[in-house]
Amino acid sequence: MDQDLNRLRDDALGAIARAAAVADLNTVRVDVLGRKGRVTDLMKTLGALTPDERKARGAALNALKDEITAAIDARAAALEAVELDHRLQAERIDVTLPVRPQAEGRIHPISQTIDEMVAIFGEMGFVVAEGPDVEDDFYNFTALNIPPEHPARQSHDTFYMQTPNGGASPKVLRTHTSPVQIRTMMKEKPPIRIIVPGRTYRCDYDATHSPNFHQIEGLVIDKTSHMGHLKGCLSEFVRAFFDVPDLPVRFRPSYFPFTEPSAEMDIGCSRAGGELKLGAGGDWLEILGSGMVHPKVIANCGLDPAEYQGFAFGMGIERAAMLKYGIPDLRTFYEADLRWLRHYGFLGIDVPSMTGGLGR
Numbered sequence: 382m383d384q385d386l387n388r389l390r391d392d393a394l395g396a397i398a399r400a401a402a403v404a405d406l407n408t409v410r411v412d413v414l415g416r417k418g419r420v421t422d423l424m425k426t427l428g429a430l431t432p433d434e435r436k437a438r439g440a441a442l443n444a445l446k447d448e449i450t451a452a453i454d455a456r457a458a459a460l461e462a463v464e465l466d467h468r469l470q471a472e473r474i475d476v477t478l479p480v481r482p483q484a485e486g487r488i489h490p491i492s493q494t495i496d497e498m499v500a501i502f503g504e505m506g507f508v509v510a511e512g513p514d515v516e517d518d519f520y521n522f523t524a525l526n527i528p529p530e531h532p533a534r535q536s537h538d539t540f541y542m543q544t545p546n547g548g549a550s551p552k553v554l555r556t557h558t559s560p561v562q563i564r565t566m567m568k569e570k571p572p573i574r575i576i577v578p579g580r581t582y583r584c585d586y587d588a589t590h591s592p593n594f595h596q597i598e599g600l601v602i603d604k605t606s607h608m609g610h611l612k613g614c615l616s617e618f619v620r621a622f623f624d625v626p627d628l629p630v631r632f633r634p635s636y637f638p639f640t641e642p643s644a645e646m647d648i649g650c651s652r653a654g655g656e657l658k659l660g661a662g663g664d665w666l667e668i669l670g671s672g673m674v675h676p677k678v679i680a681n682c683g684l685d686p687a688e689y690q691g692f693a694f695g696m697g698i699e700r701a702a703m704l705k706y707g708i709p710d711l712r713t714f715y716e717a718d719l720r721w722l723r724h725y726g727f728l729g730i731d732v733p734s735m736t737g738g739l740g741r
C-alpha cells in the first residue's frame with residue numbers, strides 16, 4: 382500500500398484508540414471520512430490516475446475506509462458500554478430494606494407464659510376478658526359469695542383504698558382474677574367462655590409469694606357444662622402447657638366460697654434427689670383451684686341457676702412459669718435485672734402457638 386495511505390491509517394487508528402468518549406470518535410470520523418475528510422480528499426485525486434492505477438488505489442482507499450469505519454464502530458460500542466456502566470452505577474437506586482437490627486429486648490417470662498396459656502385456651506374456644514386492678518369490694522368478695530364477715534377474706538388480705546365520700550362499696554386491689562367472672566356474667570348472656578390473665582395483689586412476701594403477682598382465670602357458663610368438662614379441659618391444658626402428653630393429674634376436693642363442689646388440681650411429679658421433674662413419679666404438685674360455679678354466684682349476677690351452670694378455675698402464672706422454665710425464685714420476676722431477663726426472656730419471634738410449639 383502507498384506510504385501516504387499507511388500514514389493515514391496509523392493516524393486514524395491511533396486517534397480512535399485514544400478516544401476517551403463517543404464525542405472524540407465523531408471528530409475522527411469527520412476528519413477522516415467526512416465530506417472534507419482526508420480519505421474523501423484522496424478519493425477526489427483518483428480521477429488523475431491511469432485506469433490500472435485508479436483500480437488499485439481505489440480498492441486500497443475503499444479497504445482503508447472500511448477498516449477505519451469498523452474501528453470507529455467497535456471503539457464506539459466499547460465506549461458506550463463503559464458510559465452505560467458508569468451511569469448505572471451513578472444512578473443506582475437501592476430498593477432493598479436495610480437489615481433489621483438484632484432484636485435487643487426480651488419478652489418477660491410472665492408475658493410469654495400468658496401468651497402460651499391464651500394460645501391453648503384460645504384453641505379450645507375461650508376468649509380473653511379483662512377487668513380493673515383497682516376493684517370494687519363487691520366484685521372481689523361479696524358477689525363471689527364472700528360476705529364482709531367471711532373468714533375467707535382473711536386469706537385474701539389485701540390493699541384497701543380510701544373510698545371517696547364514704548361510698549358504699551370500698552375499693553381494693555383485686556386479690557384474684559375471679560371478680561371478672563362477676564363482671565362478665567352481669568353483662569353478657571351465656572354461653573360464656575372466657576379466660577382472664579391479669580395482675581393480682583395480696584399482702585405476702587417471700588420466695589414463693591409476692592404482693593403483686595399474676596393469675597389466669599377461666600369461666601364457662603352454659604346449660605350443660607359439668608364437672609367432667611372441667612376435668613377434661615384442665616387436663617388437656619396442663620398437658621399442652623407443660624408439653625408432657627401423659628402428665629398424670631388428680632383432682633382433690635377443696636373449698637372456695639364461689640364454687641361448689643370445689644377441687645384443687647395436682648399434676649404428677651417426682652422429687653427424687655431433690656430435683657423436681659414433671660411427669661409420673663409418685664409425687665404431686667398443686668397447680669390450680671377450680672370448681673362448679675356456685676348457684677349463689679350465678680344468682681348474684683342476675684342469671685337463673687336452675688337454667689345456667691358451668692365451671693371456673695384460677696391459676697398462678699408465675700408458679701406455672703417457674704415450673705416450666707426452671708426459674709427458682711419468684712422475687713426475681715420483678716427485679717428488672719437485665720442479666721436475668723437475657724437469660725430467661727424470650728425473643729420477639731418466639732411467638733407461642735400450638736402448631737409452632739409453645740416453648741423454646
Ligand code: PHE
Nearest residue numbers: 557559637670671693694695
Ligand atoms: N380465685 C381463687 C384463688 O385465687 C382460684 C379459683 C378460681 C378457684 C376459680 C376456683 C374457681 O385462689
